[in-house]
Amino acid sequence: MxxxxxxxxxxxxxxxxxxxxxxxxxxxxxxxxxxxxxxxxxxxxxxxxxxxxxxxxxxxxxxxxxxxxxxxxxxxxxxxxxxxxxxxxxxxxxxxxxxxxxxxxxxxxxxxxxxxxxxxSAMQAGASRVGAMLGHDFCTISLSDLLTPWQTIEKRLHACGAGDFVVSFYNPRSKKRDWQINTAQDILLQYRPQDTPVLLGRQLTRDDENITITTLAKLHSDDVDMFTLVSVGNSESRHIVNGAKEWIYTPRGYSKKL
Missing domain, CATH: 3.40.1010.10 (Tetrapyrrole methylase, N-terminal domain)
Structure with missing residues (x-):
């Protein structure tokens, strides 16, 4: 065979x-x-x-x-x-x-x-660069409407927001599509705080890798291209700073046992 x-x-x-x-x-x-x-x-x-x-x-x-x-x-x-x-x-x-x-x-x-x-996958590589962003329930959504109707994508965005999932966006922007990531931001802001941490990972693990940590309120399509993974924390995800080091993690509830 x-x-x-x-x-x-x-x-x-x-x-x-x-x-x-x-x-x-x-x-x-x-x-x-x-x-x-x-x-x-x-x-x-x-x-x-x-x-x-x-x-x-x-x-x-x-x-x-x-x-x-x-x-x-x-x-x-x-x-x-x-x-x-x-x-x-x-x-x-x-x-x-x-x-x-x-x-x-x-x-x-x-x-x-x-x-x-x-x-x-890119979402795993991105999460590893900033700590433990995928530490609790998460999902992925492709923002490309070339094969999936936007109405379906929009429904999934609302479901993600209502379920409070960490979400990684694939295909967040292309030369002909620059509005979907901003619409996704608007939808998620209906469900989680403005200071929710966001990872922008461009060319992950490659020589020209660039990592940016921002917030859901500041997320904008101008900072994203077709080589960028966008991961948005849930309502409990934490951005912590230790000197020059920055991390994002999503707790699973262990604080009740600490």
Whole structure:
């Protein structure tokens, strides 16, 4: 049976790539990815056939990976972060589902042995940079309305606010979308204090990483771009300062036992 690895390579720092992810890449003859993800892996990709499809070609990437694996080539479909979180793994399984429903004409895909190899997500990397922001219940919401109607996103924002979840926003802004993060801010301010701590993590774990700690009241789209993770604390999240060191943590209730 031919093999397809769905590999998450983490936020960017090579030291944060799981050994199993590295082994999957090494075991593959063909690598399918957006080119930047392979560049971040470096020399481990040498000697392998690269199939670099640009952003916006996600369906093409998933189809190509399945076709390569079905043809007998050990293949790795590579994504940054965790490939199962807002990434390519779900699209591969959606295509398989379509095949099982008779909506695709690739029965050979069903013979491919698929292994998902997880990676560290941006929200985990960001939280680690400032302490323990995800210490209690949390959720993630993508603010991109390219695939999800804004009405659905807005409903989830209100649910997040009412449930008092720490929330990490993926896709908070792009060149054509600059208003969603400000609308998300307005909604959350209906449920939690203005001084709720907010993490802005740009290019997390990479050479040009930038970490900013601000508040929900001061959050603005001008400080965010497509490379930024935005994490907003809940009503109990704390921003503490010790000299030059700053931390955010979200308590779980241990103070009752201290």
């Amino acid at each position: 031919t093999k397809l690895y769905l590999v998450g390579t983490g936020p960017g720092d090579k030291d944060l790539i799981a050994p199993k992810a590295m082994a999957a890449v090494l075991a593959s003859s063909d690598l399918v990815a957006y080119g930047l993800y392979l560049a971040l892996l470096g020399s481990v990709c040498d000697g392998k056939t690269h199939h670099d499809l640009p952003l916006g070609e996600e369906i093409g990437r998933a189809r190509l990976a399945l076709n390569l694996a079905a043809s007998g080539k050990t293949t790795a479909l590579v994504s940054s972060g965790d490939i199962g979180i807002y990434a390519m793994a779900t699209l591969v399984f959606e295509l398989l589902d379509q095949q099982l429903q008779g909506k695709e004409r690739h029965p050979e895909w069903l013979d491919v042995d698929i292994e998902v190899v997880p990676g560290i």
